[in-house]
Amino acid sequence: MSQTNRLPRLLKMLRHYDDPVSGADLAEALGIPLSALYKDIAVLRAVGVEIISEPGQGYVLPPSVQLPPPALSEPAVAQSAELIFYTHPLSRGGIVHWMLEELGVPYRLVALEYGATMHSPDYLAINPMGKVPAIRHGERVITEAAAICAYLADAFPEAGLAPPLSERGNYYRWLFFAAGPLEAAASLYSLGVQPNAEQRMRLGSGDYTAVIDSLAAAVDGRRYIAGDAFSAADVYVGSHIGWGMQFETLPRRPEFEQYWAGLQDRPARQHCEMFVQQALAR
CATH class of the missing domain: 1.10.10.10 (Winged helix-like DNA-binding domain superfamily/Winged helix DNA-binding domain)
Incomplete structure (x- = not known):
């Protein structure tokens, strides 16, 4: 129970x-x-x-x-539960770290090392994949960065990081577009894999160029991707665009640079960047 x-x-x-x-x-x-x-x-x-x-x-x-x-409502109970964040400084956990800082809620950060601690029995009980990020919120365990961002936005509604239910079309669309087609296409591209026409038909990500063009059109001239307010979708999509341009899995298109410029100096993200820089210094 x-x-x-x-x-x-x-x-x-x-x-x-x-x-x-x-x-x-x-x-x-x-x-x-x-x-x-x-x-x-x-x-x-x-x-x-x-x-x-x-x-x-x-x-x-x-x-x-x-x-x-x-x-005694579910959100009130959820907010009173302990929130534990499992991550590594140089991982996709940076997306969730940014999201947590935007929320401004208390959480406990557990930094794991690749290999031993990520594949320890204790952590495999949290995520059998042996990957980060993951969170435990009370009795709930959530893995996958996009799912964690969506969950946290709903668990802490007072932060205003999810649009009203009636206005979540673009929010869900682009949050999971980045988690699906963009992530897959960028990963294949970074590995030097170039699927042929028949293989592209079988892939959910389809053609890399089409993915990039679709994303560029979505952020072109927009400050936020899901409406007039910053949301969890901006945390997730923005992270992929920022990292993609930095590590050259995405081109430095004007649409991407303009969109990322409006996000990268947010205080919550800057705080997470300090965490990364400290890890690199070590």
């Missing part, structure tokens, strides 16, 4: 007791370890639910507590 589903059940259980009930009894009834119960109670308190601890006796829920409490 997920934490989001457990919390209302825990509150209903507490409501049935007039006297303090021990943590051990609550944990047993929920079928969870006592440590998990402590975390659940901490989450409830963090969203404003008054649970009283009676030393040596257990927990009491005052009759005045409203059930279900208005604060």
